[in-house]
């Protein structure tokens with residue numbers, strides 16, 4: 074009798090093994106390659122993100138019996154990411170890549186991974202170029218709110234308040250180019266609504282105190298949208314105030330998604346003789362930032378992550394109570410992947426089918442560590458954003474005045490909101506057709522990021538870029554000293570901006 078039972082058992086084992094697809098058994102172990110900068114000065118460095126990934130690993134292991142073998146490699150913020158990938162990848166291709174965050178690093182890695190059929194989930198890669206998955210980014214899922222999603226909140230504001238034209242002022246470091254990509258998205262969202270935009274790039278080390286040209290540019294537009302460091306924003310606001318352009322005829326925004334310590338209360342204060350004027354000027358400045366939802370579990374998670382980071386002796390960049398969006402995002406990335414893998418296994422596929430798993434991560438809403446995360450049908454997260462404004466002019470303090478929800482495109486008005494602040498006192502003259510003509514040309518030419526390096530000097534210290542000179546600049550490209558810009562390869566990230 075025992076012999077018969079043993080036989081039955083062994084038969085069953087054999088038949089089970091035969092019935093189950095081989096992939097199903099292997100799906101339990103997932104090889105993950107994390108590509109993030111080792112340099113701890115990035116808020117998304119390996120040291121900052123690792124504790125969150127480890128927490129996710131632990132909670133998934135206990136709930137879903139999924140084992141992750143995670144390797145961390147240095148992505149740098151540029152070429153390094155690709156080299157780390159191919160050096161590791163040739164030995165054994167990973168089942169999943171988390172990161173990179175920096176645009177140029179991500180661009181290389183995502184294309185190779187897509188070619189290898191390996192899913193990539195990143196809390197970065199926010200540039201508009203990545204939204205076109207058909208351009209080689211087929212296996213990318215973006216769990217951070219992309220710049221284009223942010224920009225759609227701006228175009229919704231334009232629609233709602235009837236604004237017609239925007240001046241985009243951005244700081245361009247010509248390396249990581251975060252503000253360039255931020256403003257590129259705004260340009261692209263406003264252009265889609267046939268609104269007029271004009272753009273001016275500012276180079277950090279060559280600032281001027283005199284801004285007559287800036288003032289003239291502001292006068293020609295209704296809304297000024299900035300992406301720059303705190304000191305540059307302050308200079309621009311002081312300039313605008315000096316030229317009496319903060320009187321309600323112009324609307325000002327500063328986009329600052331990630332660095333909570335550089336906006337809000339006291340951001341105008343420097344302890345110099347301009348503080349009083351700056352406070353008055355900042356009364357006209359609105360700040361567009363990420364809306365971070367908080368649930369009780371998230372506070373615990375934040376505390377735990379922060380404790381681990383401190384234990385590792387890494388500088389803590391966050392002034393707020395909670396960890397930043399990248400840390401949160403990579404935690405949820407592992408969660409999202411495990412949900413998709415589970416579904417793939419149910420459908421008889423396994424971790425080897427990267428395109429299938431990628432598809433299963435898209436068009437899906439799930440409960441992340443901080444709240445609901447919704448990924449659209451293109452694989453991009455629907456982000457939520459907040460607009461902050463000065464509500465106490467005496468103290469010069471800021472509060473969120475409304476929120477924008479990406480999932481349904483709706484606004485939520487908060488106490489302290491005053492519609493006068495967003496209503497233009499007087500209509501400006503219609504904008505000339507010349508600009509949009511130049512704009513059309515740049516789009517038609519299919520200009521790519523990095524191709525446009527030439528600049529035209531307007532003021533001794535301000536560089537000025539206008540759409541209508543793009544063709545000229547493309548021709549000059551050969552003569553232009555590439556210098557440190559060599560890494561902005563033409564094939565890197567496509568863009569229709571400038």
Ligand SMILES: *[C@@H]1O[C@H](CO)[C@@H](O)[C@H](O)[C@H]1NC(C)=O
Pocket residue numbers: 112113114115
């Ligand atoms: C880390 O990054 C910062 C800012 O990008 C840079 O100034 C610094 O030199 C880098 N450190 C190392 C060791 O590469």
Ligand SMILES: *[C@@H]1O[C@H](CO)[C@@H](O)[C@H](O)[C@H]1NC(C)=O
Pocket residue numbers: 114116303332333334335390
């Ligand atoms: C954030 O902003 C503050 C104030 O402007 C600045 O000192 C700090 O270096 C910024 N942090 C990062 C990571 O950029």
Ligand SMILES: *[C@@H]1O[C@H](CO)[C@@H](O)[C@H](O)[C@H]1NC(C)=O
Pocket residue numbers: 369370373
């Ligand atoms: C937070 O952690 C504490 C102690 O670790 C625990 O008692 C509490 O239930 C946790 N709260 C939530 C909301 O998870």
Ligand SMILES: *[C@@H]1O[C@H](CO)[C@@H](O)[C@H](O)[C@H]1NC(C)=O
Pocket residue numbers: 422425426428429
């Ligand atoms: C991956 O899954 C898709 C179905 O979504 C299927 O058409 C394809 O053949 C699979 N690829 C592999 C390599 O199994």
Ligand SMILES: *[C@@H]1O[C@H](CO)[C@@H](O)[C@H](O)[C@H]1NC(C)=O
Pocket residue numbers: 436450
């Ligand atoms: C997204 O999911 C919904 C149901 O959850 C479905 O009706 C819709 O067709 C899906 N969209 C795409 C593009 O797959």
Ligand SMILES: *[C@@H]1O[C@H](CO)[C@@H](O)[C@H](O)[C@H]1NC(C)=O
Pocket residue numbers: 337338465468470471472
């Ligand atoms: C800014 O000041 C206001 C009013 O004093 C306060 O309600 C708010 O919490 C402060 N915000 C921050 C981020 O400290």
Ligand SMILES: *[C@@H]1O[C@H](CO)[C@@H](O)[C@H](O)[C@H]1NC(C)=O
Pocket residue numbers: 478480481482483
């Ligand atoms: C939009 O979504 C947000 C967040 O999910 C929700 O709070 C809000 O009620 C929704 N608004 C509309 C008009 O559906």
